[in-house]
Amino acid sequence: MSNFSHQIRAASALINRLKHPREFSRIPMLMRSRSFTTIEGDRPTIVHKRSLDILHDPWFNKGTSFSMTERDRLDLRGLLPPSVMSSEQQIERFMVDLKRLEVHARDGPSDPNALAKWRILNRLHDRNETMYYKVLIANIEEYAPIVYTPTVGLVCQNYSGLFRRPRGMYFSAEDRGEMMSMVYNWPADQVDMIVVTDGSRILGLGDLGVQGIGIAIGKLDLYVAAAGINPQRVLPVMIDVGTNNEKLLKDPLYLGLQEHRLDGDEYVAVIDEFMNAVFTRWPNVIVQFEDFQSKWAFKLLQRYRSTYRMFNDDVQGTAGVAIAGLLGAVRGQGKPMIDFPKQKIVVAGAGSAGIGVLNSARKTMARMLGNNESAFESARSQFWVVDAKGLITEERENIDPDALPFARKVKEIQRQGLREGASLVEVVREVKPDVLLGLSAVGGLFSKEVLEALKGSTSTRPAIFAMSNPTKNAECTAEEAFSIVGDNIIFASGSPFNDVDLGNGHIGHCNQGNNMYLFPGIGLGALLSGSRIISDGMLQAAAECLAAYMTEEQVLDGVIYPSTSRIRDITKEVAAAVVKEAIEEDLAEGYREMDARELQKLSQEEIVNFVKHNMWSPEYPTLVYKDN
Numbered sequence: 001m002s003n004f005s006h007q008i009r010a011a012s013a014l015i016n017r018l019k020h021p022r023e024f025s026r027i028p029m030l031m032r033s034r035s036f037t038t039i040e041g042d043r044p045t046i047v048h049k050r051s052l053d054i055l056h057d058p059w060f061n062k063g064t065s066f067s068m069t070e071r072d073r074l075d076l077r078g079l080l081p082p083s084v085m086s087s088e089q090q091i092e093r094f095m096v097d098l099k100r101l102e103v104h105a106r107d108g109p110s111d112p113n114a115l116a117k118w119r120i121l122n123r124l125h126d127r128n129e130t131m132y133y134k135v136l137i138a139n140i141e142e143y144a145p146i147v148y149t150p151t152v153g154l155v156c157q158n159y160s161g162l163f164r165r166p167r168g169m170y171f172s173a174e175d176r177g178e179m180m181s182m183v184y185n186w187p188a189d190q191v192d193m194i195v196v197t198d199g200s201r202i203l204g205l206g207d208l209g210v211q212g213i214g215i216a217i218g219k220l221d222l223y224v225a226a227a228g229i230n231p232q233r234v235l236p237v238m239i240d241v242g243t244n245n246e247k248l249l250k251d252p253l254y255l256g257l258q259e260h261r262l263d264g265d266e267y268v269a270v271i272d273e274f275m276n277a278v279f280t281r282w283p284n285v286i287v288q289f290e291d292f293q294s295k296w297a298f299k300l301l302q303r304y305r306s307t308y309r310m311f312n313d314d315v316q317g318t319a320g321v322a323i324a325g326l327l328g329a330v331r332g333q334g335k336p337m338i339d340f341p342k343q344k345i346v347v348a349g350a351g352s353a354g355i356g357v358l359n360s361a362r363k364t365m366a367r368m369l370g371n372n373e374s375a376f377e378s379a380r381s382q383f384w385v386v387d388a389k390g391l392i393t394e395e396r397e398n399i400d401p402d403a404l405p406f407a408r409k410v411k412e413i414q415r416q417g418l419r420e421g422a423s424l425v426e427v428v429r430e431v432k433p434d435v436l437l438g439l440s441a442v443g444g445l446f447s448k449e450v451l452e453a454l455k456g457s458t459s460t461r462p463a464i465f466a467m468s469n470p471t472k473n474a475e476c477t478a479e480e481a482f483s484i485v486g487d488n489i490i491f492a493s494g495s496p497f498n499d500v501d502l503g504n505g506h507i508g509h510c511n512q513g514n515n516m517y518l519f520p521g522i523g524l525g526a527l528l529s530g531s532r533i534i535s536d537g538m539l540q541a542a543a544e545c546l547a548a549y550m551t552e553e554q555v556l557d558g559v560i561y562p563s564t565s566r567i568r569d570i571t572k573e574v575a576a577a578v579v580k581e582a583i584e585e586d587l588a589e590g591y592r593e594m595d596a597r598e599l600q601k602l603s604q605e606e607i608v609n610f611v612k613h614n615m616w617s618p619e620y621p622t623l624v625y626k627d628n
């Protein structure tokens with residue numbers, strides 16, 4: 001199908017799905033004629049170790065849950081207290097310990113116990129993965145902010161002190177020429193998902209060097225919890241090419257290479273070598289690039305996306321989540337989706353995330369306007385982009401080529417009473433936008449003055465997206481947004497905030513606009529489709545699916561993203577949408593016994609079931625010992 005007709009079809013499908021969100025998102029769960037074997041099925045797991053080696057292996061350890069017969073078979077008798085516990089009892093004991101620290105888990109770093117909770121959870125992760133994921137999945141709303149954003153930011157900042165056991169792999173600039181053999185040091189013969197970072201832009205915390213590995217670990221925790229990727233098949237990776245963080249360069253306890261970052265061709269050669277090595281050992285793996293500084297994020301994406309199964313979460317995952325939220329904000333104003341191209345959008349931040357969102361929002365508008373050149377051009381004029389130097393116009397010197405398509409024309413902005421470099425408050429005051437979206441990494445950027453200016457918005461219900469992470473980098477808090485701009489707004493933030501009591505019996509809803517709603521489904525869908533690449537269409541399908549997940553009633557209540565507690569269900573739907581799109585684009589090559597021809601035959605409902613039955617759940621398998 002040509003790109004053009006595909007996009008037309010996607011636009012009408014989007015409108016259709018959004019008209020009938022329930023039908024699309026609540027596919028009946030009953031199994032139909034076709035049945036699928038799960039990745040694991042009910043087969044026992046073969047282990048080649050016994051005794052203490054089993055107890056010390058978090059992949060196989062069941063702790064006090066080993067039955068007596070298993071204790072006999074695996075030479076464990078006498079190595080554990082005699083009482084055999086059910087996994088529920090095990091969790092109950094663990095939770096007593098964890099709950100001692102219970103204060104306000106959702107407050108992230110402002111919760112003085114967040115790091116202590118992370119430590120307790122991390123120790124469980126290190127000794128018993130099945131139980132760890134059981135706890136995480138059952139309490140995802142409470143513990144996502146601990147193992148993921150925002151606490152993971154604090155973990156990365158304090159990594160040298162927190163480091164106990166290694167998790168994942170480290171490839172350093174000193175490993176050049178060795179990576180192809182090094183990948184064989186990883187114990188798993190099958191790896192489905194790699195999240196890789198070079199630590200150069202960790203959340204809004206800047207260059208954290210080797211300490212950034214925490215981000216890859218946190219993202220993969222969600223891959224297991226939300227997408228049901230088997231934890232034995234995930235691999236967090238840190239590519240340590242040095243750091244430009246002067247504090248770390250001087251810190252005698254820093255665990256990474258204490259030299260300035262490699263750059264230019266040398267840097268690219270390291271990443272090339274890594275990609276070649278991992279795809280040689282695991283040809284079906286999916287590699288998610290995470291928290292690379294913008295300078296490299298786009299270049300590496302362009303370099304690899306048509307040859308490897310990879311995507312950049314900050315550019316592409318964030319774009320999809322933002323589009324879903326922006327469409328939700330239009331519906332939340334009581335307007336039809338098709339009004340999206342009329343929205344005036346001010347974006348603060350023109351880095352990997354901001355530019356990713358802008359490109360995607362512009363394309364979505366253009367599709368709705370007829371998908372031709374003039375539609376694309378007219379969509380451009382809906383955006384005003386402000387970066388560290390103020391409003392970006394054609395007069396900007398040494399303009400970043402990625403930002404150039406969004407530079408305002410001088411005549412245009414003069415008419416609006418603006419100029420090159422105008423401040424955010426001036427832009428908001430003059431433009432009176434429907435949406436103010438922040439991906440600047442500057443905490444408090446949406447100051448009282450800026451929020452006051454937004455009160456002049458021409459929208460009936462202005463939307464504020466304070467998407468920067470972690471909490472202290474959010475452009476404003478939910479409290480500030482509701483108290484200054486008023487009750488009738490839509491608010492979303494990258495890190496979780498509590499809902500706001502508006503004092504009149506009403507609640508100001510705080511949405512979490514975080515790419516966690518998409519990346520696990522994109523990865524799972526790409527894996528199960530067996531697509532060789534991750535196409536724009538697959539990413540668009542993921543975003544549309546998330547947008548369609550919310551009902552009319554919810555969006556009118558200001559709820560534009562689902563609750564984290566729904567993340568496993570959303571991920572399944574998103575993955576199914578990605579698989580379906582891969583099939584339609586003729587990219588799907590199949591997964592295991594489900595080859596491309598079999599995939600082609602599946603109905604929408606069967607695709608959802610196929611996804612569901614390939615999601616790993618944290619249940620202890622029967623262990624069978626076999627000599628190596």
Ligand SMILES: NC(=O)c1ccc[n+]([C@@H]2O[C@H](COP(=O)([O-])OP(=O)(O)OC[C@H]3O[C@@H](n4cnc5c(N)ncnc54)[C@H](O)[C@@H]3O)[C@@H](O)[C@H]2O)c1
Pocket residue numbers: 201202203204205293294313314318321348349350351352353354386387388389424438439440441442445467468469470473493494495513514515516
């Ligand atoms: N919510 C999410 O899902 C999500 C996803 C990706 C990134 N993020 C967050 O977005 C932030 C930015 O990420 P990035 O990769 O684009 O970073 P980046 O460093 O590449 O870009 C930051 C941008 O903000 C601009 N900026 C700096 N100061 C500014 C100011 N005073 N006013 C306006 N703009 C200013 C910079 O000029 C730059 O264009 C980070 O905090 C990150 O955590 C959130």
Ligand SMILES: O=C(O)C[C@H](O)C(=O)O
Pocket residue numbers: 149202203204291313314468469494514515516
């Ligand atoms: O990690 C997150 O919470 C979202 C995003 O990928 C970010 O870089 O901030």
Ligand SMILES: [Mg+2]
Pocket residue numbers: 203290291313314
């Ligand atoms: Mg990120």
